[in-house]
Amino acid sequence: METHGFFPAGLYRGKTVFVTGGGSGINLGIARGFAALGANLAICGRTQSKLDGAAKELEALGARVSAHAADVRKPEELAAALTTCRETLGPIDVLICGAAGNFLVPAERLSPNGFKTVIDIDLLGSFNASRLAFDQLVETRGTIIFISAGMAHMPYAYQLHVGAAKAGIDRMMQNLALEWGRHGIRVNSIVPGPIAGTEGMKRLGGVDHERRGSDVPLGRMGTVEDIAHAALFLCSPVADWITGVVLNVDGGSGLSGSANFNANAARLLAEEAGKSQ
Ligand code: HXC
Secondary structure (H helix, E strand, C coil): CCCCCHCCCCCCCCCCEEHHHHHCCHHHHHHHHHCCCCCCEEEEEHHHHHHHHHHHHHHHCCCCCEEECCCCCCCHHHHHHHHHHHHHHCCCEEEEEECCCCCCCCCHCHHHHHHHHHHHHHHHHHHHHHHHHHHHHHHHHHEECCCCCCHHHCCCCCHHHHHHHHHHHHHHHHHHHHHHHHHCCEEEEEECCCCCCHHHHHCCCCCCHHHHCCCCCCCCCCCCCHHHHHHHHHHHHCCCCCCCCCEEECHHHHHCCCCCCCHHHHHHHHHHEEEEE
């Protein structure tokens, strides 16, 4: 459902939005939402060819785009992307910290480096982006959105590493909201439920959208537009007094707990084990 038109046309005209992991999935969906409302976009990720494809899509919506390869685990690469963004598009008004890594693995098979890798991408990467964008955000009295996940608030099987990383993100979000409010910077998290067509669904829940949809109290899988709309709201002037919140955008799926996720994940792991034998 394309409903960015619900928001006033040009709501983000002239604004600069920087999206980590912006080359695909939920993050690209958020970037598209801002572009449709007039913003210019800076996107970063590890793969330049993926960023180039995403940049074309965003340009077709009228945005000026800076697509700069950067791994959020490497502060020097992020700093270079942020400088290029500032030089080409102006200081950042909105920072979306969406870069993430994930795989299903039982805790007893999670290696120290596997745990570290996800902490580095999700938690440290979100800190790096926020910290390095601080000066630009002070200038614009900007807004940060972290993309969290349900496992931050409830244990999901085979997701120890992601739960720890995302829980860290949500506490960091509250700290930044507390400390940076005096600069006029607002900081919030979005917790997406199961979103159709994303890498996360492929890795974690299988791709049976009809079956997954029936697990959700509102009766359908989410779309990337559902998440984009939440970001467009949270970064807009009508949310001017909202900071430090975790917003679930999940059709109520968090209310039914992690049992459905656990069953799907166990099935997926068993299928993969079967294939590798
Ligand atoms: C067990 C695994 C593993 C797996 C990797 N590792 N995949 N362990 N099961 N399936 C371990 C490796 O063995 C290694 O540890 C360590 O993790 C690092 O692996 P690398 O492949 O060297 O890391 P890297 O190339 O940096 O890749 C990072 C990655 C990869 C996270 C492992 O999957 C990736 O790049 N993902 C990006 C895209 C992505 O994941 N998108 C989905 C996000 S969805 P050892 O000990 O062997 O050295 C999402 C949604 C959350 O976040 C919530 C949804 C509801």
